[in-house]
Amino acid sequence: MQIYLPIAELSVNLFFLVGIGGAVGFLSGLFGVGGGFLLTPLLIFSGVPTSVAVASVTGQVVAASTSGALSHYRRGGVDLHLAMYLVLSGVLGAFGGVAAFSLLRNAGQLDLVIALGFLVLLGFVGILMLQESVRALLKQRRGIVVRERLPNQHNWIHGLPMRVRFKKSRLYISVLPVLAIGLFIGFVGSLLGIGGGFIMVPALVYLLRVPGNVVIGTSLAQVVAMMGATTILHAVQSQSVDILLAFCLMVGGVAGAQFGAAAGKHLRGEQLRGLLALLVLAVAIRFGLSLVLTPADIFSMAVVGGAR
Amino acid sequence: MIRLLLALVLALAAAAPALAERLISTLSNDTIEITSSFDGERMTFYGNIAPEAGAEQRYVEGPFHVVVVVLGPTQDRVARQKSHHFGIWLNTDEVVFRRFPSYFHVLSSGRLRDITDFGTLTGNFILPEAHAMVPNEAGLMKTLTFGRELIRLMTQEGLFGVQETGVNFLSETFYSAQLILPSNAPPGPYIAQTYVFKNGAIIARKSEGFAVRKIGFERFLAQSSTQYPLLYGLACVALALFTGWLGGVIFRR
Numbered sequence: 001m002q003i004y005l006p007i008a009e010l011s012v013n014l015f016f017l018v019g020i021g022g023a024v025g026f027l028s029g030l031f032g033v034g035g036g037f038l039l040t041p042l043l044i045f046s047g048v049p050t051s052v053a054v055a056s057v058t059g060q061v062v063a064a065s066t067s068g069a070l071s072h073y074r075r076g077g078v079d080l081h082l083a084m085y086l087v088l089s090g091v092l093g094a095f096g097g098v099a100a101f102s103l104l105r106n107a108g109q110l111d112l113v114i115a116l117g118f119l120v121l122l123g124f125v126g127i128l129m130l131q132e133s134v135r136a137l138l139k140q141r142r143g144i145v146v147r148e149r150l151p152n153q154h155n156w157i158h159g160l161p162m163r164v165r166f167k168k169s170r171l172y173i174s175v176l177p178v179l180a181i182g183l184f185i186g187f188v189g190s191l192l193g194i195g196g197g198f199i200m201v202p203a204l205v206y207l208l209r210v211p212g213n214v215v216i217g218t219s220l221a222q223v224v225a226m227m228g229a230t231t232i233l234h235a236v237q238s239q240s241v242d243i244l245l246a247f248c249l250m251v252g253g254v255a256g257a258q259f260g261a262a263a264g265k266h267l268r269g270e271q272l273r274g275l276l277a278l279l280v281l282a283v284a285i286r287f288g289l290s291l292v293l294t295p296a297d298i299f300s301m302a303v304v305g306g307a308r
Numbered sequence: 309m310i311r312l313l314l315a316l317v318l319a320l321a322a323a324a325p326a327l328a329e330r331l332i333s334t335l336s337n338d339t340i341e342i343t344s345s346f347d348g349e350r351m352t353f354y355g356n357i358a359p360e361a362g363a364e365q366r367y368v369e370g371p372f373h374v375v376v377v378v379l380g381p382t383q384d385r386v387a388r389q390k391s392h393h394f395g396i397w398l399n400t401d402e403v404v405f406r407r408f409p410s411y412f413h414v415l416s417s418g419r420l421r422d423i424t425d426f427g428t429l430t431g432n433f434i435l436p437e438a439h440a441m442v443p444n445e446a447g448l449m450k451t452l453t454f455g456r457e458l459i460r461l462m463t464q465e466g467l468f469g470v471q472e473t474g475v476n477f478l479s480e481t482f483y484s485a486q487l488i489l490p491s492n493a494p495p496g497p498y499i500a501q502t503y504v505f506k507n508g509a510i511i512a513r514k515s516e517g518f519a520v521r522k523i524g525f526e527r528f529l530a531q532s533s534t535q536y537p538l539l540y541g542l543a544c545v546a547l548a549l550f551t552g553w554l555g556g557v558i559f560r561r
Contacts, residue, residue, distance in 0.1 A: 002491070003345070004491065006530040011346055011348075059545070062545060062552065066549050066551075066555075067553065067555050067556030234541070235533065241544055243547065257555070299387060299390075
């Protein structure tokens with residue numbers, strides 16, 4: 001069944017959209033990530049214009065993260081104080097990201113920067129995650145009890161000026177790294193159409209030493225607020241948010257995430273992280289190849305000016 | 309003055325017998341409505357070549373050729389070329405084509421080359437290439453190269469095309485032509501130009517307009533996204549929050 005997308009101005013199979021939404025939702029539920037980093041590339045590779053794909057996926061990420069954020073909030077797993085700092089700087093970063101998005105689109109370099117961004121970011125994070133999970137798996141096989149590094153151990157980042165006390169996270173740290181993380185994820189997330197959960201979680205754990213019981217909840221709450229703001233910014237600035245496309249993806253994504261979360265209970269943490277790392281790397285390699293290999297067509301076209 | 313009048317009389321005398329045909333034509337739908345299930349639409353152009361109104365003769369003599377040119381709304385379009393730098397491929401060169409048709413299809417009753425000469429074809433913008441040869445600040449050579457590639461890309465998208473068997477004659481003078489407008493045909497005003505050729509010369513022409521437009525919910529969405537972008541964005545976020553919340557409630561996560 002074909003459905004006409006009014007902003008993308010093309011008709012796509014409805015089941016395909018709900019299907020990729022569901023498949024990505026399943027993976028995001030399984031691994032506990034937003035799934036934007038999979039969905040945006042999938043849409044781009046299936047012919048949706050890059051700008052529409054990025055802008056619409058931001059809406060989908062909001063929906064995908066909402067139910068998780070709510071359930072974490074009910075369990076008291078959200079540090080609202082910390083999330084507020086992250087969101088404020090994140091929205092600021094998103095302003096920059098959306099402005100850069102428009103500039104790059106007019107200059108014809110949007111696809112290049114998005115491909116490069118995905119390659120660098122996903123490649124870097126993927127390699128780190130793979131290393132960590134392989135090491136954990138090997139140690140486990142040798143029978144060594146893996147002990148996570150304790151939070152609350154301070155490093156030099158915490159010693160920066162302008163310290164603030166975050167009660168729920170039991171942290172008394174400088175706000176500068178918090179703002180820097182928010183700013184960076186806001187910029188990258190709005191430019192690439194990803195929630196940034198897979199950067200946010202490691203950053204909170206390893207850089208800020210946020211305790212495990214509030215990491216996921218805080219990250220999800222931040223993603224909801226920041227991506228919500230980004231959706232509005234995209235709608236105002238580039239006018240390329242396709243609400244119908246986003247809705248189809250949401251429906252599939254929200255349903256798929258529930259099954260993914262259920263399936264995730266049968267796998268161990270290290271295995272999950274290893275699989276996620278492979279997935280992340282696969283997407284990075286796909287983008288890398290598209291940059292390096294001789295393109296099938298060295299010419300491309302686009303509509304310029306106010307029209308989409 | 310006298311010379312001018314003389315020329316006019318001569319021209320009229322020469323033209324009168326040759327212009328004895330007229331074209332009576334119409335098309336199957338004057339609006340194409342884009343609804344949520346829009347997946348392209350079939351259009352039919354048909355018409356009859358008849359003697360000029362008030363003319364003495366009761367029949368026309370062929371053989372005729374009919375060419376239908378369907379032209380979509382114009383847009384500014386850019387063609388870009390990638391080249392290999394620092395190990396990666398990136399867009400390095402571009403040519404902007406102002407007021408370039410977003411849709412262009414030619415239907416004809418025979419090979420265009422056999423119907424008339426190249427000059428007539430380009431002069432009347434019957435060939436796609438004619439649109440890409442419009443003078444451009446990028447210079448002639450670059451415009452030609454990029455224009456050719458742009459037309460190729462548009463053809464791949466199904467937005468440009470030439471169908472030399474697109475017009476069928478059902479009798480000596482009655483023709484019909486079918487065009488399937490693809491789902492990615494941009495909304496806006498369209499023009500269908502019909503030319504009747506006899507012995508390589510245009511003996512009659514007629515143009516008809518039709519519109520491709522979004523209606524109902526699609527129209528509402530597209531309009532609100534451009535006219536009330538802030539509200540539209542807020543609605544998107546509200547929808548996303550609601551869907552996410554509802555999902556959590558339904559599945560009791």
